[in-house]
Amino acid sequence: MSRWEVKIAGFGGQGIILAGYLLGKAAAVYDRRHATMVQSYGPEARGSACASQVIIADEPISYPYVTEPDVLIAMSQEAYTRFAAEVKPGGLLLIERDLVALDMMRSDLARPGEDGVRLHALPATKIAEELGHRIVANIVMLGFLCALAPIVSLSGMKEALRSSLPKSAIELNLMAFEAGYARGLQVGYNLAGNPSQRKEGV
Amino acid sequence: MKRGPAVLTGVHFFNGDVACAEGALAAGCRFFAGYPITPATEIAERMAERLPEVGGTFIQMEDEIASLSAVLGASWAGVKAMTATSGPGFSLMMENLGFGYMTETPCVIVNVQRGGPSTGLPTLVGQGDMLQARWGSHGDYETIVLAPSSAQEMFDLTIAAFNLSEKYRLPVLLLSDAIIGHITERVIIPPEEEIPIVNRKTFRGPREAYLPYLPDEDLVPPMVAAGEGYRVYITGLTHDERGYPSTSPEVQERLVCRLVEKIRRNKHDIIRLEECGIEDAEVVLVAYGVSARVAYRAMELARAAGHRVGWLRLITVWPFPEERLRDLATRVRAFIVPELNLGQIVREVERCAEGRTRTIPVLRPGGAVHAPRELLTSIEEAFHD
Amino acid sequence: MTEAQHPLDHLLRADRLPHIWCPGCGIGIAMRCLVLALEELGRPLDRVVVVSGIGCSARVAGYVRLDGFHTTHGRAIPFATGLKLAKPDLTVIVFSGDGDLAAIGGNHLIHAARRNLDLTVICVNNFIYGMTGGQFGPTTPLSARSTTTPYGNFEPPFNLPALVAASGAVYVARWTVFHVRRLITAFQEAIAKRGFSFVEVLSPCPTGYLRRNKLGEALEMMRYFKARSEIRHGADPAEAGIEMGGKLLLGKFVDIQRPTYHERMREQLARSFIEPYAEKVSEEIKAEEVES
Numbered sequence: 001m002s003r004w005e006v007k008i009a010g011f012g013g014q015g016i017i018l019a020g021y022l023l024g025k026a027a028a029v030y031d032r033r034h035a036t037m038v039q040s041y042g043p044e045a046r047g048s049a050c051a052s053q054v055i056i057a058d059e060p061i062s063y064p065y066v067t068e069p070d071v072l073i074a075m076s077q078e079a080y081t082r083f084a085a086e087v088k089p090g091g092l093l094l095i096e097r098d099l100v101a102l103d104m105m106r107s108d109l110a111r112p113g114e115d116g117v118r119l120h121a122l123p124a125t126k127i128a129e130e131l132g133h134r135i136v137a138n139i140v141m142l143g144f145l146c147a148l149a150p151i152v153s154l155s156g157m158k159e160a161l162r163s164s165l166p167k168s169a170i171e172l173n174l175m176a177f178e179a180g181y182a183r184g185l186q187v188g189y190n191l192a193g194n195p196s197q198r199k200e201g202v
Numbered sequence: 203m204k205r206g207p208a209v210l211t212g213v214h215f216f217n218g219d220v221a222c223a224e225g226a227l228a229a230g231c232r233f234f235a236g237y238p239i240t241p242a243t244e245i246a247e248r249m250a251e252r253l254p255e256v257g258g259t260f261i262q263m264e265d266e267i268a269s270l271s272a273v274l275g276a277s278w279a280g281v282k283a284m285t286a287t288s289g290p291g292f293s294l295m296m297e298n299l300g301f302g303y304m305t306e307t308p309c310v311i312v313n314v315q316r317g318g319p320s321t322g323l324p325t326l327v328g329q330g331d332m333l334q335a336r337w338g339s340h341g342d343y344e345t346i347v348l349a350p351s352s353a354q355e356m357f358d359l360t361i362a363a364f365n366l367s368e369k370y371r372l373p374v375l376l377l378s379d380a381i382i383g384h385i386t387e388r389v390i391i392p393p394e395e396e397i398p399i400v401n402r403k404t405f406r407g408p409r410e411a412y413l414p415y416l417p418d419e420d421l422v423p424p425m426v427a428a429g430e431g432y433r434v435y436i437t438g439l440t441h442d443e444r445g446y447p448s449t450s451p452e453v454q455e456r457l458v459c460r461l462v463e464k465i466r467r468n469k470h471d472i473i474r475l476e477e478c479g480i481e482d483a484e485v486v487l488v489a490y491g492v493s494a495r496v497a498y499r500a501m502e503l504a505r506a507a508g509h510r511v512g513w514l515r516l517i518t519v520w521p522f523p524e525e526r527l528r529d530l531a532t533r534v535r536a537f538i539v540p541e542l543n544l545g546q547i548v549r550e551v552e553r554c555a556e557g558r559t560r561t562i563p564v565l566r567p568g569g570a571v572h573a574p575r576e577l578l579t580s581i582e583e584a585f586h587d
Numbered sequence: 588m589t590e591a592q593h594p595l596d597h598l599l600r601a602d603r604l605p606h607i608w609c610p611g612c613g614i615g616i617a618m619r620c621l622v623l624a625l626e627e628l629g630r631p632l633d634r635v636v637v638v639s640g641i642g643c644s645a646r647v648a649g650y651v652r653l654d655g656f657h658t659t660h661g662r663a664i665p666f667a668t669g670l671k672l673a674k675p676d677l678t679v680i681v682f683s684g685d686g687d688l689a690a691i692g693g694n695h696l697i698h699a700a701r702r703n704l705d706l707t708v709i710c711v712n713n714f715i716y717g718m719t720g721g722q723f724g725p726t727t728p729l730s731a732r733s734t735t736t737p738y739g740n741f742e743p744p745f746n747l748p749a750l751v752a753a754s755g756a757v758y759v760a761r762w763t764v765f766h767v768r769r770l771i772t773a774f775q776e777a778i779a780k781r782g783f784s785f786v787e788v789l790s791p792c793p794t795g796y797l798r799r800n801k802l803g804e805a806l807e808m809m810r811y812f813k814a815r816s817e818i819r820h821g822a823d824p825a826e827a828g829i830e831m832g833g834k835l836l837l838g839k840f841v842d843i844q845r846p847t848y849h850e851r852m853r854e855q856l857a858r859s860f861i862e863p864y865a866e867k868v869s870e871e872i873k874a875e876e877v878e879s
Contacts, residue, residue: 020386021215021386024215024386024387025215025386028213028215028387028388029213029214029215029388032213034387034388035215035387035388036385036386036387037215037385037386037387038381038384038385038386039384041325062495062496062498062499062502063495063496063498063499063574064381064385064495065571160215205860232673233669233672233673235665235668235669254856254859254860255860259672259673261668261672263665263668263698264665264694264695264698265694267661267662267665268662268664268665268668268694268695268698269665271658271659271662271665271666271668271669271695272665272666272668272669272672273669274658274666274669275638275656275665275666275667275668275669275670275671275673276669276670276672276673277669277673278656278669278670279669279670279673279674279677280673280674281673281674283669283673297659297660298659298662301658301659427674428636428654428656428670428674428677429633429634429636429654429674429676429677430633431633432654433633433652433653433654433655434654434655435600435648435649435654435655435656435657436655436656436657437648437649437656437657438657438658438659439657446602446603446649447649
């Protein structure tokens, strides 16, 4: 039994909501678990701060907001600055390397100790661009996450991608996912189970 | 593109608005008129895509007044019809809502509530329209208001709303909120044959024998549609059994009392509640919509801390479940009522408590839900005072 | 003993008499022209629906022995839109007044014309709010007195034919209740017309408008309608503005073809759907399409 709280944050146009949706769909539809996804965004369609919050659990989820994320994906400096401190000890903090300035990072995050937050910087946008389009940076990040933490099944994640995207976009997105996943495997560990096994946040 | 099935049987990851649209289609809704408004727009978008697939009609009207007008017209053409909106549009619908009650026109109106008043907080949650839903149109009437708490319930209760509107011949309101409209969750759509569907009572006798407003024993008159040869006259004026306008106080009393009575008399059929931990509870959280989910979490926390706390969720908000609340008021120390408004349903709870138990409001005017910790504080206070 | 039957009794709800209209009011004439037009037109009357809003003219929906819907103020057109869309084989006629259709319902009027949904709108224009006792409205001529323009009206009125023509109506005509034969023909043409048709019917309101403006009895207005009318079919509706005591431009101003709402909808959806969209359309309409 495990429970995961994931926050994905960045700005409008980065596919933040889609990333949360895909993660939740993989869990809810293909892994047959409970999942909720709530989103927040500014009034602008593009460029404003944007976040999706995903909770995945074996039991029904009452309070749908993430209070102490097991995972934070920060795709922008603002996302990092606002949310980095929330990550649970032992949790994962994944950042878009080229959009979050290293010298502005929390100094206590990079330590790999048992209680520390595990920080990984990935040039997801650059990887996406090399694959053909920066628009799939969110999917690169999802692949990276899935290699590091067993939140959803690999097959469920791929099914969610295939069933949610327009046909013409599936191949590129699967490639992006694989690319991120491969980078994640290179990190060399996988958080088996929930890192903290804490109860639902308050 | 091919024709799609009306009932998308299977497991889905839908947001509440999409689930609502799918519930409408499953209930047999084949007409939608609406006007874009955050956070209800996704319902219109889904209906625009799906209705043509199932042989229904979608139209985007020039405003919300026109939207509800068209829905009422479609219902009188014999088609199940719905509109969806949020606060500002809901305000515009109030007059035609009254026309719907007066003429006994089945239809469903969804209000995905956002923070108000006025334009307020278009993208953020609110529960400030709960009393407007009950009292917003002028004059005396009774209504049915359902409050979903999940994407699954956006599906289930939209079907329930259609069934109740067809059964009792009135507009039924689904009062959702921005979080439940946008929360994306697992939604299970059962096979079509497992979904109970209620259709309006119709009259099929000779034209001379038909009185449009002569009720059956259940106080609901059978209905006909335009174009069926019954040559009905339907008016928002006070009308007699023939449907003819009348200025007689007796006709007014007969009509308006029946409109009210047909709901009050059938409240046991209409009212739905969900309860948890009530048996040994000393304090009961009374909530609805998204607030009920926060309250549930608060109850879990309170129980973990050793407090005997129960949880009562209003699925039907109107008619208000007075009997249950009155009963509980005699045996609990306090009701705690969290709402995303500055005190609406808590007034009803307080009325039912009749001074026999404390009623503690935990209120905020929308924008965000309570933190479970906030409710926990109120619970602890209720035990200490 | 049988009471004498009026030849139009089968089209009117005689059990609702007496009607509410004042002596000299022109609405009854317009209503009679409508039922005569319907009788001659030969459409199945069980399929004809009259929808109205609020006001003196709106009471027509309750006097004709047809399906009648007396809806909320200004909302006859959107209600009719829902009826027609949900049951396209109905003949839907909106019969209401100028205040109802052009003031509180003005937005619906122009949007219905834009959509070109197959509706017929009959607008009785008596230049005033009659039922509430004579307040100025969107068609009240400049300088006219009303209870709310006690010093004379200084708001320019709408020229309704120009308004609906500019909005996209495919049939636009104006007559007066003096011109009953023309009016019957216009109603027939408007109902037969596929798309949004509009007939403005100028009519005296002796109580609310004539008396306050010292324009005499209703008969005086009828004489005025006769004397100052200029019938010019095909005239530019922009010239059809009305001034107090001025000439009245009458006629059929617009009679054009333009795809209706349903035609465009079916055509557009057919591009996306393998099967035809409009499965609910009755045999009648399908037959019409084959003919045309």
